[in-house]
Amino acid sequence: MPATHIILFTPSIFTGGGTERVLTDLAHMLYEEGFEVTILSSIRGSKILFPLRSEIPVHTFGFASFRDRHAGSFAVKVVNKLLGKFFLSRFLKQHVKAETKVIISFSADNTNDCFNTRYGNLVVAFEHFPFEAYDAYPKAQLQIRKQYPHLQKVIVLTAHQENKYKEMGCNVVRIPNTYSFCPEAPAALTNKIVVSVGHLNRIKRRDLLITAWKEVVNAYPDWQLHIVGDGPEKEQLEHQINNLHLSENVKLLHGTSKVEEYYTHASLFVLTSAFESFSLVLLEAKVSGLPCVSFNVVCGPNELIREGVDGFLVTFGDTDALAARIKQLIGDEELRYSMAQKAREDAINRFHPSLIKQQWLSLLQNI
Numbered sequence: 001m002p003a004t005h006i007i008l009f010t011p012s013i014f015t016g017g018g019t020e021r022v023l024t025d026l027a028h029m030l031y032e033e034g035f036e037v038t039i040l041s042s043i044r045g046s047k048i049l050f051p052l053r054s055e056i057p058v059h060t061f062g063f064a065s066f067r068d069r070h071a072g073s074f075a076v077k078v079v080n081k082l083l084g085k086f087f088l089s090r091f092l093k094q095h096v097k098a099e100t101k102v103i104i105s106f107s108a109d110n111t112n113d114c115f116n117t118r119y120g121n122l123v124v125a126f127e128h129f130p131f132e133a134y135d136a137y138p139k140a141q142l143q144i145r146k147q148y149p150h151l152q153k154v155i156v157l158t159a160h161q162e163n164k165y166k167e168m169g170c171n172v173v174r175i176p177n178t179y180s181f182c183p184e185a186p187a188a189l190t191n192k193i194v195v196s197v198g199h200l201n202r203i204k205r206r207d208l209l210i211t212a213w214k215e216v217v218n219a220y221p222d223w224q225l226h227i228v229g230d231g232p233e234k235e236q237l238e239h240q241i242n243n244l245h246l247s248e249n250v251k252l253l254h255g256t257s258k259v260e261e262y263y264t265h266a267s268l269f270v271l272t273s274a275f276e277s278f279s280l281v282l283l284e285a286k287v288s289g290l291p292c293v294s295f296n297v298v299c300g301p302n303e304l305i306r307e308g309v310d311g312f313l314v315t316f317g318d319t320d321a322l323a324a325r326i327k328q329l330i331g332d333e334e335l336r337y338s339m340a341q342k343a344r345e346d347a348i349n350r351f352h353p354s355l356i357k358q359q360w361l362s363l364l365q366n367i
Contacts, residue, residue: 014044272295312325
């Protein structure tokens with residue numbers, strides 16, 4: 001009897017961010033549980049950063065890649081409006097089988113587009129952005145409100161998102177992320193390093209972290225900030241570092257799929273995103289045994305960090321408060337060690353891979 005087939009449809013598997021790590025981890029878990037798994041990617045790239053089993057095929061949607069390369073072309077926009085649905089339907093037809101149980105979509109655009117094809121009944125949304133992140137895109141918000149209540153399931157990562165989509169009348173299930181590694185030994189917390197991991201883009205607001213770090217360095221000049229990741233903001237951040245005379249105290253390090261060592265060599269983790277749906281890097285930091293400081297945005301960090309227990313939350317944009325909490329943890333070794341131990345214990349107790357796997361299997365059994 002053929003295995004049940006699951007399609008994972010993502011904007012891109014080639015960018016190497018947290019969503020891509022979740023995607024590849026989910027693909028491996030499903031494959032190991034006996035499912036046949038296919039990954040569809042809207043965007044074509046040269047390299048998949050995270051390891052992926054050869055038994056899990058990846059196919060790219062050629063028209064979407066062409067459309068994105070020529071996003072400013074009026075002619076391409078016309079073609080997309082007239083024929084986009086046809087091209088997507090043809091692409092899906094090539095990969096949907098009689099055994100296909102579900103198409104799990106990793107973006108609102110993919111979800112809405114697939115819903116309008118003949119395969120709409122198979123689509124499940126897996127939301128990686130808080131609904132508030134679509135405030136700047138009223139058309140996308142309107143489509144979500146219109147179409148998501150008709151999907152068989154909407155998967156979200158946090159309680160905040162669960163409540164938000166339930167208010168819209170959606171059939172919601174909350175399945176948080178798990179971690180893909182758990183260091184045998186937690187961070188020793190002996191290195192004078194604060195780490196921040198993730199894309200260098202405007203959403204992550206590393207400019208605010210660097211501003212805060214100037215104040216930290218004034219009090220603790222022997223500590224370093226390591227920012228791990230790549231992205232379009234790198235040059236701007238380099239200029240900011242030089243202008244603030246922080247080149248000896250702030251290091252921009254290339255992103256890597258083997259990020260564990262950056263966590264275990266640090267003594268504190270900081271997150272400064274303007275919004276997060278969950279924050280996989282925050283979970284990775286906790287399971288590595290790091291106390292965490294984060295801006296308190298609409299969702300994500302405030303469901304991972306237990307304020308005053310394993311980290312601190314500060315008002316978004318308040319760089320003085322951010323610096324104060326970082327300095328507090330640097331200066332209070334006993335607090336730092338206590339929070340670090342509690343962070344690791346909480347990550348393992350709430351987000352262990354076996355717990356999250358059972359939630360996925362239960363969901364697929366009931367679709």
